[in-house]
Every structure is written in structure tokens, then in C-alpha cells.
Amino acid sequence: MTDLDTLEGDLLGQVGSASDEASLDAVRVAALGKKGSISELLKTLGGMTPEERKERGPLINGLRDRVQGAIATRREALAEAALEARLSAERIDITLPVRDAPESRGRIHPISQVMDEITAIFADMGFSVAEGPDIETDDYNFTALNFPPGHPAREMHDTFFLAPDHNGQRKVLRTHTSPVQIRTMRSQEPPIRVICPGRTYRHDSDQTHTPMFHQVEGLVIDKTATIANLKWVLEEFCRTFFEVDAVKMRFRPSFFPFTEPSAEVDIQCSRKGGEIRFGEGTDWLEILGCGMVHPNVLRNCGYDPDFVQGFAFGMGIDRIAMLKYGTPDLRPFFEADVRWLEHYGFRPLDIPSLVAGLTS
Ligand code: PHE
Numbered sequence: 001m002t003d004l005d006t007l008e009g010d011l012l013g014q015v016g017s018a019s020d021e022a023s024l025d026a027v028r029v030a031a032l033g034k035k036g037s038i039s040e041l042l043k044t045l046g047g048m049t050p051e052e053r054k055e056r057g058p059l060i061n062g063l064r065d066r067v068q069g070a071i072a073t074r075r076e077a078l079a080e081a082a083l084e085a086r087l088s089a090e091r092i093d094i095t096l097p098v099r100d101a102p103e104s105r106g107r108i109h110p111i112s113q114v115m116d117e118i119t120a121i122f123a124d125m126g127f128s129v130a131e132g133p134d135i136e137t138d139d140y141n142f143t144a145l146n147f148p149p150g151h152p153a154r155e156m157h158d159t160f161f162l163a164p165d166h167n168g169q170r171k172v173l174r175t176h177t178s179p180v181q182i183r184t185m186r187s188q189e190p191p192i193r194v195i196c197p198g199r200t201y202r203h204d205s206d207q208t209h210t211p212m213f214h215q216v217e218g219l220v221i222d223k224t225a226t227i228a229n230l231k232w233v234l235e236e237f238c239r240t241f242f243e244v245d246a247v248k249m250r251f252r253p254s255f256f257p258f259t260e261p262s263a264e265v266d267i268q269c270s271r272k273g274g275e276i277r278f279g280e281g282t283d284w285l286e287i288l289g290c291g292m293v294h295p296n297v298l299r300n301c302g303y304d305p306d307f308v309q310g311f312a313f314g315m316g317i318d319r320i321a322m323l324k325y326g327t328p329d330l331r332p333f334f335e336a337d338v339r340w341l342e343h344y345g346f347r348p349l350d351i352p353s354l355v356a357g358l359t360s
Pocket of ligand 1: 175176177178256289290291313314
């Protein structure tokens with residue numbers, strides 16, 4: 001074995017075991033760089049006799065060509081292996097199940113859904129939405145609504161009182177949405193047509209009562225609003241809300257300090273087989289209170305009852321949500337149990353409207 005054979009075997013071995021581009025390049029420099037082993041051999045050709053050169057020349061050149069070729073082949077193999085490794089590291093397993101996007105996983109609470117439905121129905125009849133604070137003064141919650149101080153009707157509201165402030169005044173958690181009537185009348189001129197949905201509070205808790213619940217108030221004030229208009233508005237609302245052709249309603253005389261005359265409204269239903277259906281049957285279900293706005297209330301808001309009049313109504317939202325969506329117990333509405341919400345909740349992009357359908 002000649003020196004050249006030994007060198008070739010050695011270099012090809014190093015090329016073969018170079019595991020990345022950097023170590024391969026080091027082998028190349030050591031062999032073919034300026035001071036590389038093969039380059040040094042090539043330099044010796046200049047000092048040889050023509051006969052020696054004729055014999056050694058092709059041997060050394062052949063060695064250089066084979067080593068160069070081996071390096072190029074190895075470089076290609078290494079590049080290919082590197083690409084393979086990257087491809088397999090970046091591979092996406094498209095057989096994994098697709099997880100729903102957050103916006104389609106979330107659920108709208110039935111109360112929010114029903115509030116949106118109510119708003120859509122009344123907006124179609126020309127009502128706008130008014131709001132007021134949950135913490136009210138005694139004046140807005142009672143006195144301005146014609147509950148005289150000490151009047152027994154105040155006791156019926158099971159009021160939550162806050163600690164007295166520095167003036168000794170005790171604010172209350174509003175017991176109904178009717179204070180928003182006063183706020184609206186004091187800040188707007190007739191004609192007024194508003195609904196006021198919101199939270200209300202009473203010291204009460206059982207299967208159909210929770211300390212916090214929701215009401216929607218309606219108020220119409222102008223020169224000619226009558227009980228006939230009130231009945232039409234409520235009938236139209238119930239028909240659309242419960243998605244039936246006709247609902248029978250019963251107006252029972254009642255008492256509220258802020259309306260005169262006052263009525264409570266029942267709707268006809270059937271409860272056959274534990275299921276409530278509207279527009280049929282022989283049972284009656286109370287859903288709201290209403291009446292013509294009391295002249296004292298108009299006066300308390302700076303209006304002259306000889307020139308303007310109107311009607312108001314107040315409805316329990318949770319109640320009608322239970323009726324429409326068939327939930328037997330009110331309390332889970334407020335327990336924030338995600339499994340309950342997944343069952344009874346609504347898809348966020350199914351926004352209720354009279355055109356697209358309330359509950360598509
Ligand atoms: N505020 C009354 C209640 O909570 C309901 C109502 C509103 C009655 C408007 C008449 C008019 O019981």
C-alpha cells in the first residue's frame with residue numbers, strides 16, 4: 001500500500017464519518033485547503049523531473065478528484081438528511097380532532113337571550129331602551145312612585161336596605177325596575193316609549209324566587225295613550241315572544257301605588273303532561289303587572305296630568321324565560337354551572353331578531 005492509498009483511505013474515512021456540514025468542511029480544508037494534505041502533495045509536482053511528474057501527477061490528481069467527489073456526495077447526503085429531519089419535526093398531525101373556536105364554544109345565558117328577544121320585539125314597536133342604577137334612593141324606588149312614607153305597600157317589597165350614608169339616608173337595592181320610569185320622565189319630554197330591562201332585588205328565596213332577579217319595565221307617555229293601546233302592546237308582545245298565533249290574556253284588577261287603574265295579567269296555558277303550552281288549555285299563569293300611570297307620579301316628574309297620560313307595565317324576565325325554555329327551577333339560572341349553561345345556553349352568533357327569528 002502506497003502513501004497515497006493510505007492518505008486516501010484516511011480522508012475518505014473522515015468524509016464518511018463527518019456528521020454535519022461544519023465537520024465535513026473541516027475535512028475539506030485539511031485536505032484541499034491552502035495548506036491541506038493533498039494541496040501540499042500537488043505543490044511537490046513542480047520540483048519533480050518530467051518522468052516522475054508523469055507518473056505521480058495522475059495519481060495525485062486522481063486522489064484529489066476522488067476526495068473532492070466524495071466530499072460533494074457527502075455534502076448532498078447531509079443536506080438531504082437535515083431537510084428530512086426538519087420535515088418530520090414540523091409535521092402536523094391532521095388526524096387530531098378539531099377543537100371548536102372560543103366564539104362558537106361560548107354560550108349566551110338564557111336570561112341574556114330573553115332580554116335580547118324582548119328588546120328586539122319592543123324595538124320593532126318603536127320602543128327604545130332606558131337604564132337606571134341597581135342601588136336606588138328611597139325617593140326613586142318608592143316616594144316618587146307614589147308610595148307615601150309608612151305606606152304598607154313598601155313592606156310588601158322585602159327591601160334590602162344599605163347602611164345609612166353621612167346624611168342618614170338609606171339607599172336600597174331597587175325592588176323593581178319602576179324607578180327607571182321616574183328617571184326617564186324626569187330627563188325626557190313626552191312622547192316617551194321605553195323599556196327598561198335590568199336586575200332587581202328582594203329578600204326572598206325558594207324554587208321560583210331568588211334574591212336577585214330580572215324585570216323589564218315598559219313606559220309609554222303621550223297625549224292619548226290608552227288602556228286599549230296597553231292591551232294591544234302586551235298581546236303583540238306575548239304572541240311574538242311565545243311564538244304562537246294567538247295568546248289569550250286575562251286582565252285582573254289589582255293595586256300598585258303608581259298606576260290607576262292597575263291590573264295583573266295572566267296568560268292562558270295548558271300544563272298537560274308536565275309541559276307548559278301557550279295558546280291552549282284551561283290554566284292561567286300570571287306574568288306581569290300594569291296600569292295607567294298614576295296622576296301623582298306624572299306630577300312628581302313635573303308633568304301635568306291634564307295634558308299627558310300613559311301606561312306602564314312590569315314583567316319578570318326570569319319567569320318568562322323559565323316558561324319559554326322549560327326550566328323547572330329558577331335557582332340554577334344563577335349558579336354559574338357551566339354544564340347547565342352548555343345545555344340551556346344559546347349560540348353566541350344566533351342573535352335574536354324579528355327578521356331572522358327569535359330563536360333560530
Ligand atoms: N313594579 C311592579 C312590580 O314589581 C310591576 C309594575 C310595573 C306594575 C309597572 C305596574 C306598572 O311588582
